[in-house]
Each structure stands twice: as structure tokens, then as C-alpha cells.
Amino acid sequence: MALLTKPIxxxxxxxxxxxxxxxxxxxxxxxxxxxxxxxxxxxxxxxxDGLVENIQDLSVTAFKQAVTRLSKQSIETxxxxxxxxxxxxxxxxxxxxxxxxxxxxxRDRLKK
Numbered sequence: 093m094a095l096l097t098k099p100i101x102x103x104x105x106x107x108x109x110x111x112x113x114x115x116x117x118x119x120x121x122x123x124x125x126x127x128x129x130x131x132x133x134x135x136x137x138x139x140x141d142g143l144v145e146n147i148q149d150l151s152v153t154a155f156k157q158a159v160t161r162l163s164k165q166s167i168e169t170x171x172x173x174x175x176x177x178x179x180x181x182x183x184x185x186x187x188x189x190x191x192x193x194x195x196x197x198x199r200d201r202l203k204k
Contacts, residue, residue, distance in 0.1 A: 114144055117183040125176040129169060155194065159201050170202045 114122075123140045127133065162173055177198060181191050 115183060118180045119144070121176050121179050121183075125172055128172060156197070159198055162198075163201050163203070167203050174198055174202055 119137070119141065122144070123135065123137055126140060127135050162170055177195055181187055181195060
């Protein structure tokens, strides 16, 4: 899983990309959290899909840096992102080991 940051309308949104797949259920959660964080109703599924297709996986170091940046955001934003990551993982029957390690790292580093 890689936690990615992508500026949208001068705001950072975060998304979790787990095992190289990004299923429809995960895309729906991602769209919801992007719209909530950015408060920009112009964000559409098509725009989000285009952004997702252009995002590259991050290294472990970049993932940790993204979590550090997230930890400096409001508790509400941290909770939204962590909840979205957990909901994305829950869409699958089996949690990939990399997903579990990433979500554990996020839980340890973010405020509760």
C-alpha cells in the first residue's frame, strides 16, 4: 500500500493504493474522501479516475514521509484518511501483507 498525496485545487488529498489494484469500491471511497477534504463539488469520478491512473507508486520512504505530512494535518483530516484506508482494505476478502503493514504504520503515527 502506498499513501499518496496529490494536490487538488491547492489542497492535499490522500489515497491508499494497496496491492496494485484499485477496484470500483475503493475508487468510490477515494472519491468520497477527496470531495470531503477538498470541499470541491467539481471533483467527479472521471477526474479522480484520471488522477489515479497517473499516480505512481511510492517507495516506503515516500510513504512514510506522506504519513508524516498527514500527521501534521487536523485530527479530522487524519481520521478521514485513516478511516478511508481502512474501508478500502475492508473491501477485499484478504488483506495483503503490504496493506496490513501500511495501515499499522498509519495507526501508529496518526492521532486518534
